[in-house]
Every structure is written in C-alpha cells, then in structure tokens.
Amino acid sequence: MNYEGHGNREIRERVIPESEVTEKIRKLKQIPVSGRCARECINIAYGFFTPLEGFMGKEEVDAVCERMTLADGTLWPIPIVLDVKEEEIRTKKIKKGDSILLTYTASSLAMMEVEDIFRLNKTKIAEAVLGTTDERHPGVRMLRGLENTFLGGKIALVNPPEFQPPFDRFWYTPRQLRKRIVENGWERVVAHQTRNVPHSGHEWLMKGAWFSANGELPVEKLKTGILVNCIIGPKRTGDYIDEAIVLCHQRLCEARYFRDDIHMVTIALWDMRYAGPREAIFHAILRTNLGCTHHMFGRDHAGVGSYYGSYDAHRIFDQIPQHKLKIKPVRVLEWWYCPICGEVTYSGLCGHSQERQKFSGTLIRSMIEDKVKPTKLIFRPEIYDKLMESAEKYGFGSPFCTEKYLAERKPVFKLPALW
Amino acid sequence: MAQGCPINIWINEERYNELQELGLANMTEDVLAGMRVLKLQCTEKQKDELLKFYPAAKFDTATTQSIELLPPETKEKMFQLVVKNKSLKVVREFLKGAKEG
Structure with missing residues (x-):
C-alpha cells in the first residue's frame, strides 16, 4: 500500500493507543479549543494535512505567508494555527516544553507538546494569504476573530471522534x-x-x-x-x-x-x-x-x-x-x-x-x-x-x-x- | 414586461402544461433548461406592503432583482390568481385578500 502523501512524506496517524491514554493525560493542564481547532486537530492526527504533525509555530506561519512553503520548503499555502485565550495561558502557566491536553465540548481531544507560544500580525497574514484586509471577506473576519495568542507544537489524538449518521x-x-x-x-x-x-x-x-x-x-x-x-x-x-x-x-x-x-x-x-x-x-x-x-x-x-x-x-x-x-x-x-x-x-x-x-x-x-x-x-x-x-x-x-x-x-x- | 419589483413565479413542466391549456403560456419567460418564470408586476408601494406582511421576505437587489423568500403557499395563491384572471397584474388583488384575512 502506498501511503506517501504531500511533500513525499508518509501519511502516519498520530493517535495514542487507548490503553495508554488515561496514564498519559491524567495530570495534564487542559486547554479548551474552538470547533475549527478541533476539526484541524483531527485532520492533523489522521494525516489529512501531511506533512504537518501539529499546529504551526511562528517560523512556520511566516514561511507560509512569505513563501507559501513550510519552513523546510514544502509547498503549503495556508497557516494552520491554534489560537488560545491569553488568560488560559497565563492562569494555567503554560510554557514551552509543556504537554497539555486539548479539550473540545468538555471532552478530551488531543495531547499537545508546546513548542512555541507567539502572537501574529493578522493584517500581514490576511494580505499574504487572502490578498485583502477587507473585513467583508469571510476569511478576514475569521482571522480577526481569532484569539491573539497562539500555541505551536505536535499533537496526538487521545479520543477518536465518533461520526454520527448520516456522516x-x-x-x-x-x-x-x-x-x-x-x-x-x-x-x-x-x-x-x-x-x-x-x-x-x-x-x-x-x-x-x-x-x-x-x-x-x-x-x-x-x-x-x-x-x-x-x-x-x-x-x-x-x-x-x-x-x-x-x-x-x-x-x-x-x-x-x-x-x-x-x-x-x-x-x-x-x-x-x-x-x-x-x-x-x-x-x-x-x-x-x-x-x-x-x-x-x-x-x-x-x-x-x-x-x-x-x-x-x-x-x-x-x-x-x-x-x-x-x-x-x-x-x-x-x-x-x-x-x-x-x-x-x-x-x-x-x-x-x-x-x-x-x-x-x-x-x-x-x-x-x-x-x-x-x-x-x-x-x-x-x-x-x-x-x-x-x-x-x-x-x-x-x-x-x-x-x-x-x-x-x-x-x-x-x-x-x-x- | 415586469415593472418595478417583480415577483418570480417558477413554472415547471406541470405548471407550464396548465398555462398552455389556458392559452397563457406566452406570459412565461424561458430562464433555464425548460424552467420558466412568470414575472408578476409589483409597484414599489406594493413591494413595501408585501415585505411588511411577510417579514422573512426580501427584495434581492444583488442577484435576481426580485422579491424573494415569500412563502411557497403565497406564491401558489398568486399563481392561481394569474390563472383565474389571465393576467400578471394580480398583486393588488392578492394584497386585498391577504388584508381581509
């Protein structure tokens, strides 16, 4: 079976075996994520976004905006970022090197290794990716609606989603x-x-x-x-x-x-x-x-x-x-x-x-x-x-x-x- | 044909056959792949009255340039008035009936 995906990288699933989940996430600080971030978490974990292994850090986002590539030169046109309320990071004392648990709808979703904590210039991203900063553009509105602090780092799913009928x-x-x-x-x-x-x-x-x-x-x-x-x-x-x-x-x-x-x-x-x-x-x-x-x-x-x-x-x-x-x-x-x-x-x-x-x-x-x-x-x-x-x-x-x-x-x- | 703010009544094959039998088929305009439309004439004042009567409806200035989102049963009543009167000028009669309940 050929599992070679974009960027000539193998499509690998990043899902923690059920038997290891409880122990691994037991003591982790929890960060709730938006619906978009949850969907993108699932995509990253199953390889839809290969070669991404997690949410982008600042260097990666800059490369995407400026050169339409990942930091290693692989073609990539759109930033994939995890925005988090600044208050969450401050009150939970999240720092680089931490492992955290991302939650969605009050359920565990994924583990994340925090490799970067950063802010972004949303105007610059809008200009580079969307070609406009016009607030009437739905992509610009989405960007403006993001929190101002971002976490970058690899993720692994701890709780595979159960798709509901008819999906x-x-x-x-x-x-x-x-x-x-x-x-x-x-x-x-x-x-x-x-x-x-x-x-x-x-x-x-x-x-x-x-x-x-x-x-x-x-x-x-x-x-x-x-x-x-x-x-x-x-x-x-x-x-x-x-x-x-x-x-x-x-x-x-x-x-x-x-x-x-x-x-x-x-x-x-x-x-x-x-x-x-x-x-x-x-x-x-x-x-x-x-x-x-x-x-x-x-x-x-x-x-x-x-x-x-x-x-x-x-x-x-x-x-x-x-x-x-x-x-x-x-x-x-x-x-x-x-x-x-x-x-x-x-x-x-x-x-x-x-x-x-x-x-x-x-x-x-x-x-x-x-x-x-x-x-x-x-x-x-x-x-x-x-x-x-x-x-x-x-x-x-x-x-x-x-x-x-x-x-x-x-x-x-x-x-x-x-x- | 239509003045001011038209109301589009869609005419599929079934409705077209009905209009043909009554000799009214020439009132329709061919729009897309056999789908025809009756454009009911509606003045600015009648448009405002309709939009007041049906708050979910709107005048679509961006694309169709017509009054949209009227309830399907309302449009059916208007279609029946066209058939009865053999005329596209039925909005006044429709509004009169609607006001009387």
Whole structure:
C-alpha cells in the first residue's frame, strides 16, 4: 500500500493507543479549543494535512505567508494555527516544553507538546494569504476573530471522534481511503470538492473531469474514479444543510447517473477560508493526501465576492514547479444549458454563447425555496426528492440552514467521554 | 414586461402544461433548461406592503432583482390568481385578500 502523501512524506496517524491514554493525560493542564481547532486537530492526527504533525509555530506561519512553503520548503499555502485565550495561558502557566491536553465540548481531544507560544500580525497574514484586509471577506473576519495568542507544537489524538449518521458512512481517514481506492481498482482518482447539492451543471463538471483524468487509459476496464469530497465545516443561514449535500451526492450514484464502480462520496472537515488561489492549492494538497491523482478546479474555485479573478485558482498552478505537487489540476470552464443545442454543454465547446442559460445557484435556490420541482435537465428528480427528504429528516423542514438548524442540529461527530 | 419589483413565479413542466391549456403560456419567460418564470408586476408601494406582511421576505437587489423568500403557499395563491384572471397584474388583488384575512 502506498501511503506517501504531500511533500513525499508518509501519511502516519498520530493517535495514542487507548490503553495508554488515561496514564498519559491524567495530570495534564487542559486547554479548551474552538470547533475549527478541533476539526484541524483531527485532520492533523489522521494525516489529512501531511506533512504537518501539529499546529504551526511562528517560523512556520511566516514561511507560509512569505513563501507559501513550510519552513523546510514544502509547498503549503495556508497557516494552520491554534489560537488560545491569553488568560488560559497565563492562569494555567503554560510554557514551552509543556504537554497539555486539548479539550473540545468538555471532552478530551488531543495531547499537545508546546513548542512555541507567539502572537501574529493578522493584517500581514490576511494580505499574504487572502490578498485583502477587507473585513467583508469571510476569511478576514475569521482571522480577526481569532484569539491573539497562539500555541505551536505536535499533537496526538487521545479520543477518536465518533461520526454520527448520516456522516459516519462517508468518513474515511486518508489511510482508509487509500485502501478503498486500491480495492476499487482505481489507478487514477479525480477529486470533486463540493459544498453544494449537485445540479446538472455539477454533474457534468464531474463527468468532464473524469474524461480528462482518464485520458489515455484503456476504456474496456475502467480504472479512473471520481471522489466527491464534501467539505463539512461551519455553516451560515441559507447554505444547504450538510446532510442534504452528502446524501444527494450519494443519490446521484444510487440512481445510476454515475456507475458505482467509478464514483465515491466522502467527507472532509475543513473551515473554508475562501482564499481563492491559495485555497485551491490547499485543496490539492488535501486531496493528494487522500490518494487522488487529479483535482478538478472550476470557475471561482474557493473564491468569494469579487476578490479574485474567475480563473485565478487555475493560473496559480502555473507558478508551482511540477515536483512540488503530486496531484494534477484539471482546469474546467463552465457547463451551461444551451437551448439551441438542447442540452447541458461545455462553454469551451458550445458556440451559442449569446443564447446560453447559466446554472445560477441563486435561481435554483429560488425554485427550491418555492418548492417547485425544477426540470430534470436542471435537477435530477431523484436528487430533488432526496433534498426534500433530507429537509424533513434533518433540516426542520428546510433544505437550507435556518437559525433553528444551526442551533439544534445533531453534531457531525461526538467525542466520547473517556471517564 | 415586469415593472418595478417583480415577483418570480417558477413554472415547471406541470405548471407550464396548465398555462398552455389556458392559452397563457406566452406570459412565461424561458430562464433555464425548460424552467420558466412568470414575472408578476409589483409597484414599489406594493413591494413595501408585501415585505411588511411577510417579514422573512426580501427584495434581492444583488442577484435576481426580485422579491424573494415569500412563502411557497403565497406564491401558489398568486399563481392561481394569474390563472383565474389571465393576467400578471394580480398583486393588488392578492394584497386585498391577504388584508381581509
């Protein structure tokens, strides 16, 4: 089994065996962490962020901002930091060299070896990573909302998360997923990053990317798969509910719009920074670690508002030397509906640009809010039905996040009580 | 076609067939892959009245330039008024009915 991840480093799980946990954490000072830090802790521990072994120290953050690398020169575009209330550090007398216990929702999460305690210039990070300091940018707001003190150092999970239905069947660690990819007989895997319920435009993006990735391989026996990797992170009112996103993607396969031997849906925990091109590189690294060989990048990938050009996330790969990244970007334009062609078609092929009808998320959302079933050329009927079923089952009647959903939804994962 | 602040009533294949039978299909605009829309005419004053009546609704100035987030059953009533009156000018009648409860 090949476990070589980003930066040519082996994907290793940093999880303390259950039998050793009680003794190791018994006397440790406890530091509660935010939801984002908990998710990133889990990612580091299972190797989603290989080669990271812990939260970054000051030197590492500076390298990421200034050179888009880790301190050792490995390509890395986004700081991964643990922010902690200064008062916690002061009152608990945390110092370099300490081992501490990170807790989340009052349960033990991970052990950390404190190697660095530092402050950061958030403005400088915003400029370098996000390309803006505008407070309207959600990544800037996230950065500004961090505490002012940061801890750097290696972590090891002490309490593996228990994923709750319906997410449990879609959760694979990188090592587990690589095993599944081999079992599937896939030699190439193209990643589709998503935070959306799939309409036909998304479906064709995936199909087009599959053709690109499959390339010159023989077609009698297919050895290229599509990995739909749904991003699970913080939600805002109006977003599609997480449950609908994963279940509707799975439904595309169950309803045979994709063959089940070339399609797989999984989840990844990640708090989007909306960093546009830099985040595209991050996504490429994440999917490298999952075992993907190709990654689809469409228009406005990981962007927001008008902070980035529509294809900045394509162009940044021109600046990355090939040996720095194992995964190949598959660059795609838009798929639209053409009333002249009478089909969903590719903007790079269809010459009827004047007559084109774009897949607008806003328009589709408006149809769904009105509970008017879209035509099957927009939304597969099975997907619409699954969306509405998910709304009833998980969304308190709505397929979109409401205040009630955000306050009362079941957690994606739980940390079991250790004692 | 629509003046001021339109209300989009989505027309899928089922609704389109209903409008066709009544000879009203030409009132619709083709928007996306066979999905059509009826744009109800709504004045600025009527928009304000609607938004007051339905606090969760909003006028989407950024993308659709229309009144959004009206309850689906409200839009269904408006659609039925279009069918009954064979006209897109139904907001005044709708508001009158809504005020009378």
